[in-house]
Each structure stands twice: as C-alpha cells, then as structure tokens.
Amino acid sequence: MNIDSRSRSTRGDCADTGRIVLVSNRVALPGETQTGGLAVALAAAMDDGPALWLGWSGRIASDARLPLETMRAGRLEYALLDLPADDFEAYYHGFANRVLWPLFHYRIDLVDYHREQHEAWLRVNRRFAEALAGQLRADDTVWIHDYHLIPLARCLRELRVGNRIGFFLHIPMPPPDVLCALPAHRDLLGALACYDLAGFQTRADLDNYRHALRQQGIASHGRSGAFPIGIDVEAVAAQARSGEAERAEHELRASLSGRRLAIGVDRLDYSKGLPERFRAFERHLESGASSAGQLTYLQIAPPSRTRVPEYQDVRRELEGLAGHINGRHAKPEWTPIRYVNDSFPQPVLAGFHRAAAIGLVTPLRDGMNLVAKEYLAAQSPRDPGVLVLSRFAGAAEELAEALIVNPHDLDAVAEAIDAAAGMPLRERQDRWQALMARLRGNDVGHWARHFLDTLRAEPPRCGGGAITTALPGPHAGALAGVSLR
Structure with a gap:
C-alpha cells in the first residue's frame, strides 16, 4: 500500500517501503563529530535506510534560491539548503533561540519577542517547505524535528504536499499559562495541530499540549503521543x-x-x-x-x-x-x-x-x-x-x-x-x-520505530480528528487510545 500524492482526504494507507525523510535545522553529515542529542539520535534512526535528511547547510547565501546541495552515503541521501544572512539571523539567533527556547524552558523573563523575527521564522520555514517539496516522492514518510520547524507541516500542506507528516519536539512543552506569554501562541498551536502525529518527550509535555489545544479551542488534524527518546x-x-x-x-x-x-x-x-x-x-x-x-x-x-x-x-x-x-x-x-x-x-x-x-x-x-x-x-x-x-x-x-x-x-x-x-x-x-x-x-531504535509505526498506522486526516495518545512501553496499556474531543 503506497502513499499517493493526492489530497490527504483521498489517499490510501502507507507502505513500509517508502523512504523516511527527516528534516531538522542542521544535518549531521558523514564524518562529522556528532555532539548534540538530536544529531546522534537522528543519525541512529536513519541506519536502516533508505532515507533522506534535509536541513540547513551551515552556509549563508545572498541568493536563497540556489539549488540544493545533495550527497549520498550508502542508502542515506542528504539535501542541504543555504539561507540568506538576514533571515537566518532573525530566524535562528532571534525567534528560535531568544523566544522559543527560553519560553519552552519556562524562562518567560528571557523572552525577547520581535514581530519581524517571527515573520523571518515563518519565511525560513516556507523556504524549507519549498526545498523539501521538490525532493519528495509519493510514498515518502516525512518526520520533522524540533522547535525551529514547527510551522513546516502547514507550509507543506499549503504547497499541496499529501505525504504523511510527523513532528517530534525534543525540548519541553510548556503549560498553557507559560505558552500564552508568546503573542503568536495560538498560531503556533495551530501549526502543531496540522501534523498527522505530534510527538513529545514525556506524559507531562503531552498533557501540556492537549490542555493548550482545549483551552484555545483548536481541533487537532491528527494524533499526539509521548515518545521518550532513547540512546544506542x-x-x-x-x-x-x-x-x-x-x-x-x-x-x-x-x-x-x-x-x-x-x-x-x-x-x-x-x-x-x-x-x-x-x-x-x-x-x-x-x-x-x-x-x-x-x-x-x-x-x-x-x-x-x-x-x-x-x-x-x-x-x-x-x-x-x-x-x-x-x-x-x-x-x-x-x-x-x-x-x-x-x-x-x-x-x-x-x-x-x-x-x-x-x-x-x-x-x-x-x-x-x-x-x-x-x-x-x-x-x-x-x-x-x-x-x-x-x-x-x-x-x-x-x-x-x-x-x-x-x-x-x-x-x-x-x-x-x-x-x-x-x-x-x-x-x-x-x-x-x-x-x-x-x-x-526503550533504546533509540525502539523510539524511532515506535514513532514511525504510529505515524504510518492510519491515513492522514485533513482536520477535526480526535487527539489520541500513543505511549510506548509500560504506559501504552494505560493511556493509548484515549480520545479527547
């Protein structure tokens, strides 16, 4: 059963034969020393291949529409995009790391919000979406990672990308009374609700997300669950x-x-x-x-x-x-x-x-x-x-x-x-x-398999779906399948 490129409401079930397409802010290229937890975990998750990993090249370019740089290592393919200096500064050093990072770590006192940086964050996500859309095949499963790229699924849907799309947040998810300090908090929650599966590290993070959706009256387009990440x-x-x-x-x-x-x-x-x-x-x-x-x-x-x-x-x-x-x-x-x-x-x-x-x-x-x-x-x-x-x-x-x-x-x-x-x-x-x-x-292989199996379990939904949990290991029997309308 393959994922076709039609609208999300008409496609069939997903096969296990398509590529896994990972998207993160940075890519851990072959031969590089991998020091961050995200880089190590994603590199391990890709070992089974075939897979594509797309992210920022680390380079600043005056022309953001330059072709992607691609390379291959065995069954793994890498796609790297350059970003304009002004947009990168506002997207990365500005909104991502002076607004979202402190906010999601409960440090409202350190949030330094500027609307133009928020707009740059959205522009960069649209650039990622345009680059990714040109690389996707009909049966690919897309797995997007971390707070830099929260709006990416919505941007892809606007480009009529019909693939199944999951998201995993590697940092904490704050409770609604912290999250609402962000002027654009409702827009951010709406972007998270666009994913077929939104994953969080802990049950507390998942509860915070579900509570925020209910409080804001936002209907999720898919499912959500706690998937604690492991190591090799x-x-x-x-x-x-x-x-x-x-x-x-x-x-x-x-x-x-x-x-x-x-x-x-x-x-x-x-x-x-x-x-x-x-x-x-x-x-x-x-x-x-x-x-x-x-x-x-x-x-x-x-x-x-x-x-x-x-x-x-x-x-x-x-x-x-x-x-x-x-x-x-x-x-x-x-x-x-x-x-x-x-x-x-x-x-x-x-x-x-x-x-x-x-x-x-x-x-x-x-x-x-x-x-x-x-x-x-x-x-x-x-x-x-x-x-x-x-x-x-x-x-x-x-x-x-x-x-x-x-x-x-x-x-x-x-x-x-x-x-x-x-x-x-x-x-x-x-x-x-x-x-x-x-x-x-619950090692890193179990974490990746469980998330991807859950993402592939049902066809994507185009809106109005229930919010259900999908917890691995000992928590599964207690919480899996709980539906909150």
Whole structure:
C-alpha cells in the first residue's frame, strides 16, 4: 500500500517501503563529530535506510534560491539548503533561540519577542517547505524535528504536499499559562495541530499540549503521543570499553591523586542549572560530610550560541563561581572544580563517564537529557557509579532508581552527592541494573520505530480528528487510545 500524492482526504494507507525523510535545522553529515542529542539520535534512526535528511547547510547565501546541495552515503541521501544572512539571523539567533527556547524552558523573563523575527521564522520555514517539496516522492514518510520547524507541516500542506507528516519536539512543552506569554501562541498551536502525529518527550509535555489545544479551542488534524527518546545503549557501552575510552579513563583517574570523580557534561546553557550545581557542590564541600574534600568535580561545558547575550552571561557567572569556590577550598595538591569549556569525541566522553563515581545531571528544565542515559550506559557493571538527576529532566520520568533531586534545593543536591559517594556497592549495582534494563527496553531504535509505526498506522486526516495518545512501553496499556474531543 503506497502513499499517493493526492489530497490527504483521498489517499490510501502507507507502505513500509517508502523512504523516511527527516528534516531538522542542521544535518549531521558523514564524518562529522556528532555532539548534540538530536544529531546522534537522528543519525541512529536513519541506519536502516533508505532515507533522506534535509536541513540547513551551515552556509549563508545572498541568493536563497540556489539549488540544493545533495550527497549520498550508502542508502542515506542528504539535501542541504543555504539561507540568506538576514533571515537566518532573525530566524535562528532571534525567534528560535531568544523566544522559543527560553519560553519552552519556562524562562518567560528571557523572552525577547520581535514581530519581524517571527515573520523571518515563518519565511525560513516556507523556504524549507519549498526545498523539501521538490525532493519528495509519493510514498515518502516525512518526520520533522524540533522547535525551529514547527510551522513546516502547514507550509507543506499549503504547497499541496499529501505525504504523511510527523513532528517530534525534543525540548519541553510548556503549560498553557507559560505558552500564552508568546503573542503568536495560538498560531503556533495551530501549526502543531496540522501534523498527522505530534510527538513529545514525556506524559507531562503531552498533557501540556492537549490542555493548550482545549483551552484555545483548536481541533487537532491528527494524533499526539509521548515518545521518550532513547540512546544506542550497546554502542555507548562498547565505546566505554574501547581503547580510546580506556586511555581517557586511565589518564583521568591517574590525575585524581586517589580522590573520586563527580562529572557533569552539558552544553553551556542557562537551562542546564550549572550555577546552581556549582553552588550545591560548594554546599557539599562546606557540609562536613564524610565525602567532603574527597571528590573532584569535573564540569565539561562546551560553549554554544555564543552570540546570544544570555549565554555570555552564564559563562561569566560560571567562571566567577569556579574561581570563587576553588579559591576558598583548593589545596596545593587538589582543585575541587575542574571547569572545561571544550568538547570531546564520544569515546573519550564515555571513558570520562566510566571514571566517574557520580554523574551530575541537574538541569532546571530539559526535554529528556540523553547525557543521563549515556552516563549510565558507560558504567562498569562491576562497579557502577550513581546518577544524581533533576526531577525537571524528562529522563526522570523513566529513571526512578537515580537519586532524584530538585536542582533549586542546593542543600538537597549536596546531600544527594554525599549519599551517592557513600552508597554501598550492592545498592549501586541493583539500581544500575534496573536502570539499564529500562534503557535497553526503550533504546533509540525502539523510539524511532515506535514513532514511525504510529505515524504510518492510519491515513492522514485533513482536520477535526480526535487527539489520541500513543505511549510506548509500560504506559501504552494505560493511556493509548484515549480520545479527547
């Protein structure tokens, strides 16, 4: 059964033989170091091919109507489009990352809305739609990713594209009272409702979306569900056993002078709660706990969006905190906090994770946070470390055996650090085994297959459909098929 190119209301069922067409702001090309969770997840999801991945080339062009650049690697094809400088600046640095990013992370105070940037965001989405429409085949299934491209399905429908179209939001979905701070919130919700399937990281995100639709009286054109994203568990575990990882682990352990390691690996972003984490570690140093003074905290924080003022502010704050804490607590042979603004290859990070007795993942708000899962997958089964995890990370919904903390409660985080440092081996092993069983049961391949199978399960709807949930794994029996008119 094939998807034909007729209108959505008259087409037949979808076959499994068509291509998967992924669309995201950026594309992880073959040979590039993949550092972002989205890039790693999408690259893994495309392994089965045939597939097309379309996104921005990374280049600025004076003529946005230049032909797409295409390339192929095995069964995977890549299509790259250039963008005009003015539109890119307003679309990416402006509306996407100074309006949607803070808003969706519950930071209304950082939203800097300008109508012309919103219009540029819409223009760029139309440019993506025009580029994509020229690449589509009748039986392709389109899977669009993340907040940059929310209006893309509506733009494609305006071009009379009849293919089945799904969307996955990798960041949190805020509740209606936060979302309505955006002047164009109703338009944004209407764009999300145009998808045949809208996917979210957690049940809470899904509930926020459904509540917002009901509150605004917007009818969904398709279905919605929670699809918590996973990692390639066995690949990360294999990386942690590789020669490159073993060398990184050995060198890092040797530098600790007998102390144990706590590690954080985060993009330098205000949503990650790094200033709060630094202060919580200082509380731990001052607590008088038995482990105080026996831990070195390594924070790896590669800079991102360096042109955005709020990111410059958080970098300055962290540099000041690291200097202050080390100045007060360091000894000639020991520096409590090692703060590194650099990125590392995945095998090296896996080695660092394996060396760490404690993984600190304490964002103020996060869609999922795959670092939490990567930390667990990199551990040695014989002597696993302990994950300290924010309740406001999407991963907390799955990883109940981690030490779950409120990142705003500095004393509670400090106490969790001490509890992790003193946890007996048998308890660490039991917690880790339970967490790993859950990670293996919902790895990145399961996530991609479940989303795509759900998207292909029914013909697209042209409007007025019920909002139904589609939750994988243990949640499916409880919530799948719930219909809200």
